Amino acid sequence: MSSDVPDPTDVEARTVENVRIEDEMEQSYIDYAMSVIAGRALPDVRDGLKPVHRRILYAMHEMGVTSGSSHRKSSSIVGETMGDYHPHGDSAIYDTLVRMAQDFSMRYPLVDGQGNFGSMDGDPAAAPRYTEARMSAIAEELLEDIEKDTVDFQSNYDDRKQEPIVLPSAFPNLLVNGSSGIAVGMSTNIPPHNLGEVIDATVELTDNPDATVEELMEHVKGPDFPTGANIVGRDAIYSAYATGRGRIRVRAEFEVEEWKSGRERIVVTELPYQENKARLVERIAEDVNDGEIEGISDLRDESDRDGVRIVIELKRGANTEIVKNKLLENHLERTFGVINLALVDGQPRVLTLKETLEEYISHRREVVRRRSEYDLAEAEDRAHILEGRLKALENVDDVVELIRNSEDRSAAKEGLREEFDFSQAQAEHIVRMQLGSLTSMEAAEIEDEYEEVQAEIERLTAILESEEALYGVIKEELREVKDEYDDDRRTSIVEDEGTVTHEDLIPEEDVLVVMTEDDYVKRMPADRFDPQGRGGKGIIGADVKEGDRVSTVFRANTHDYLLCFTNHGQVYRLKTYEIPEMGRTARGKSAVNILDLDPGEDITAIVDTDAFGDDEYVTMVTRNGYVKRTAGEEFDNILSTGIIAASLEEGDELVDVEVTDGSTDLVIATEQGMTIRFDESEVRAMGRNARGVNGIKLQVGDAVAGLVATDESDDRALLTVTRNGYGKRTLLSEYRTQSRYGKGLIDIKANERNGPVTAVKAVEDDDHLVVMSERGQIMRTRAGEISEVGRNTMGVTVMDVEAGDAVASVDVIPAASVDDAMRDEE
Structure with missing residues (x-):
């Protein structure tokens, strides 16, 4: 037999497959890319979370570290998350936990932090052994009803536990808190929004599925950044919402004040989103020293725990408009490049505003449906037990006599099933009942409870049989979240007076x-x-x-x-x-x-x-x-x-x-x-x-x-x-x-x-x-x-x-x- 032909009796030879190295590298790289895209870098359109965020919140839920509990050491939360769900290193998990606690990074923080969690100056958070955390109240809305079979679960990395593939998410978190990430060959950059506006748009789309982006924008005015500032112009907002991509100009909030001796000063009180305040002050100072900006006599940061305050004092006779335009052009205005990219059914897609809300509504519809089915099964089981108790009360003497004359529990249960046609579950429950449950007062309570359960069954059945009723529940729960957590816009939208240029010069x-x-x-x-x-x-x-x-x-x-x-x-x-x-x-x-x-x-x-x-x-x-x-x-x-x-x-x-x-x-x-x-x-x-x-x-x-x-x-x-x-x-x-x-x-x-x-x-x-x-x-x-x-x-x-x-x-x-x-x- 030729040496080039494998021996059919050789088991090892039969399991070897010749593959071109180019094909193997290409497939391996694609597998790696998809793993990064789906497993790390991109959020899911349904709950707006990446796996690491989802795992941290679920670990805190399992630990009972909710908004009503005491704070726990961040190192404990990080360790629990890493050990059970996210084996990618404690620093990556802690960095994510820190960001979820920063009120200047997230519009609605999902973690309530206690201790040093960093600052707008780029200062790092303290080590996890020094800080403490717990879930914020709004984060609990993301996990509401997770125990009611509302979402699918999967095995964790070592098959010891189950973790949710997605959270039920009682509000459209992807838009509300935004997201950013760099995958392989693609990236996402979704700005945060005002919760009340997003919920109003979601309700509008639920009522009117044919609503246009323009109609939805009557509710969602534009991004709402945690640091406030101003969005310049509405055209870029519409482009981002209509196509999923856009470039939004974000300008600092400032005012020109009259100062002593007839001089003026520019006071900055809000900065563009994700701007490093300390580095900004340094860059302005460098431009003043290099002669790029003329007319500034002093520059200082007077910010404190009450907010941002950067004071830029002007020289006597300085042209305020020219200084202001120079600052806007180089320092006080930046572009937020919107890329509304998220995972839809595990695949990355660039979504319009309407498509994003449609995907969320579809997810919420599935959550409410599954929860209603779960609650209906529970209610039907309870009604079945109550029916058995009521029948037992009707024949209380005979039931007590039968149980007393039985040799053991098994015989009693069997006798009840044969004599009174009880089901196995009903017989089991009746045998375990206490004699005190046979009083007339207890009987009235059972009848009241039975009526309540029947009403609940009718309600849940109506929800499952009627799309209108199901969507009504979705809208009602969204409005409840809005009533609880809605607040005023922080970011204003100002008219676009043209790109900031050297025109004045x-x-x-x-x-x-x-x-x-x-x-x-x-x-x-x-x-x-x-x-x-x-x-x-x-x-x-x-x-x-x-x-x-x-x-x-x-x-x-x-x-x-x-x-x-x-x-x-x-x-x-x-x-x-x-x-x-x-x-x-x-x-x-x-x-x-x-x-x-x-x-x-x-x-x-x-x-x-x-x-x-x-x-x-x-x-x-x-x-x-x-x-x-x-x-x-x-x-x-x-x-x-x-x-x-x-x-x-x-x-x-x-x-x-x-x-x-x-x-x-x-x-x-x-x-x-x-x-x-x-x-x-x-x-x-x-x-x-x-x-x-x-x-x-x-x-x-x-x-x-x-x-x-x-x-x-x-x-x-x-x-x-x-x-x-x-x-x-x-x-x-x-x-x-x-x-x-x-x-x-x-x-x-x-x-x-x-x-x-x-x-x-x-x-x-x-x-x-x-x-x-x-x-x-x-x-x-x-x-x-x-x-x-x-x-x-x-x-x-x-x-x-x-x-x-x-x-x-x-x-x-x-x-x-x-x-x-x-x-x-x-």
Whole structure:
């Protein structure tokens, strides 16, 4: 027989299985991961507890260390838990016990601690031999009725004892106290909530299973942290409740007080959840010493057992708003990342607010059902015994005679069963009865008890036969818990006034924003570029890398909100100051760090939202000549990932955007020098997802270059600039109105000298133009420098473009925005 083939008679060989080491490691790691997920790191959605919390509470329950008993040494509780249920080391168990006793960690502590259980300064708890603990009253609600077969049990680690798989949990503890933990490949971070609000929402969902998250949020206003503080804005709360994930900004509670000698001080009285107070004071002091925060003269922690009090004294003449914003940005505000991940049927799931409550209600329904079945069986057994006692009383003389004449208890029981048709249990009970139980008073008590038991049987039967009655019990018990333990909210919700930024430190000024085709972006002060006469080469405005080209330049105020439209038909919103300020020769910063642009997506038009008014429209034109109007209000709420501004055909691109009021004319210009003017009312208003209608009939090889909005009273000129640096101005009144989707009129000769049209703008004589080339040369000139001529002309040199370079973009600085000093220099 070959040595490679196992001997079938070899028992050892038959039990060996060849396994690839990759498969074995993969399976072993998955088993380990699931063990951590289910056995340590994640809470159960039903009682909101991890195994270690559940085992500590159950061990205290078994020890009788309840809220009504005296405190016991923590070391005793830890030892009992470790020895019987949780063999993972005493330090891990004690750390959990400590946290359950900290009123700054848990909204409703489950352990009543006595001794040093740590502080908000990060001080550790005393050793377990020095501290004492017992269950808090609310913790007992989690274990209520556990002895009535309400939950399943399993063997402990060494099969000596039984432990509950989950606790009955008379309130939704997962939401009430929250939870956090890091498993393998996933983590959970559930904030605590106000018990009364959560119970009200649970009752609402029990009454109305179709309730929406918005309706549940009428009860649950938001997380309620044990340390108070403020949640900034409601949008993040809704996102967390609607999706199971969200980022909630939590801001310290503070106030600015007038102090001696006209100085002010900032007094902090509540801190964001899980903030280390001592470390916070240290970080503020470090920033003051490093010059990061100016205007602070003194900093001290005056906190005591009555609460937090951090005093920040300001120097005389310090700008309080700037100091406050600096503190908020770096110290007094933090983000709580909500990940509502819990175990559902042993599997990790991210749950919405509604799903979390639904799972709890389902668990509570099972608990009440099993408890009712247990109580019904007990009541039926008791009724059966009482029926036997009543029958014995009816035949008391015969019963006593039979028992007296029996040889022993067994014979007496057998005689009772044969003579009076008693059951075994009834006969057993009657034989053990005392003669004193046969008095008339005892008989009346038995009859009263029998009636009570019958009423209880009817009640329990009704609960088990009616879903409505069962849910009624759930709601009633929830309300009882609320009446006993409800308290006021500690965390306030304040309106979101925008992300805390350096905005107060950023002066309002006009800047030029430069973008390249490879999506590099930067901003520069507009006054760094002195006006020149037309025909100049300009100066370096951006140092583009090889293969990249400037695509757009536009002017904006640093505090303006901008709508950035891209060639893909998307629109994004940002504030100008969010674009990094850099020098003239800097390349810029990648736009993907500011806007969530896709590969090949370029910004082609910018709209300043400060220009928006009521009943205005965003009018767009595409490269293939489609035009559309969409109500401006549809662009009010724009996600960080952008929203659709226009649906485009394959191969088409969004080229230009104007804000119109419904009564203007639209002028569309093409790269080959054609223009068409028509009333915007010929383009009906449509939604963001629409493609639009034909605006101009393009010749073969032609494409739209830009869009201008005008009206009959407009005395401005249409500025046309070509790729090779030539341009002209022609009064807009020379462009007669036509019907939409015509070929249009000749505007400029797009010949070999001029090249195709790059941009069209409506300008006045005193407006300033910012012209930028693809290689980063930038020139600023007065619009009046460019000749005003008729249609169908060649134009003059606007910018002296070097060989291989071309005009990339043109933007207009309105005359009203030009500095007086700049005008004087002209």
